[in-house]
Amino acid sequence: MMKAAAISGVKQIQIVDVPMPVIGPRDVLLKIKSAGLCTWEQRIYTGQAKSDYPLVGGHENAGEIAAIGELVTNVKVGDRVTMGSSSCGTCRACLRGQDKGCAEHFLNFSLKGGFYGPGGFAEYKIHRSDGVFPVGNAPWDQAALAExxxxxxxxxxxxxxxLGDTAVVFGAGTMGLLNLMVLKKSGLRVAVVDVNEARLAKATSLGADLVLQAGPDIRDRVKAAFLGGVDFSIAAYGSEEVNQDALDVLNTRGKICLFASAHPVTPFAIDPNLMHNRETSAVGVVSADRRDHAVATDLIATGQIDLSPIVDATFPLIEAAAAFERATSSPSYRVMLHP
Ligand SMILES: [Zn+2]
Incomplete structure (x- = not known):
């Protein structure tokens, strides 16, 4: 048996004993070293998002390989790895390099044995071997943020x-800041918009060229700062108002990235003539292809990106209830569990 932290109801966390997972021929058994509390799990905890209970969350994980199945050749016992998605390698989506669309994409993020969920808030986890990526000697908490x-x-x-493009990121929570860091590394000039001054200060410390407090005239202030508009706007906070602002501040041929989900969701209107005349694109983003996870892991493993400012607090697994309370208080960034 092993320990796991289960969400057993709204604002209820229980430490439970569950059977050790059974390893298959293509699987690895991972001793979890760090697990991040994602927004999705926080929303299930607060009741903002619906779920079946009990749920063992945890899909932002890093750990050490404790055992490997008989067919596994890409990693060995003792390797330090991040955990990403799987892919079959042969379906149409995989062959087109779009394995996000593969039926096996979320294969590693299910848990058997009476619990629903990705299963990373536990001492051990089974992952198929194509979903683990060696992360060198990177600190565990940063490795867990590869996902x-x-x-x-x-x-x-x-x-x-x-290089040379411009972007505005709406929302300076964990995901907004990670978007900021990646866009800055890609050579863009980036502004960050948020209501919260502390979050904006964090964005400045992580390299934002400009931070703007959200307000009624935000569209004019973005356009003034970027001579008429930006190439990309990232909606890293899910609201109708943000989506409308993000669409409005684009220049011709600009792209709006719908990065955040909203609970509850409010549809927003798109003027087809405006999209037509300005050649605007809308790009939805959730999760990642395996190649993106490989890049993330390499950036962390080689120290090219420092995610330590994103780690807000760490708790032992048995104090998961306190960790969820911390993560759902504002403003906080990633709270990590250490089994
Ligand atoms: Zn596939």
């Missing part, structure tokens, strides 16, 4: 963001 970092890398790739 959210991969989502920001995925966004920059789908937007085709390049």
């Amino acid at each position: 959210p970092l991969s989502c920001a890398i995925h966004a920059a790739r789908l937007l085709d963001a390049r």
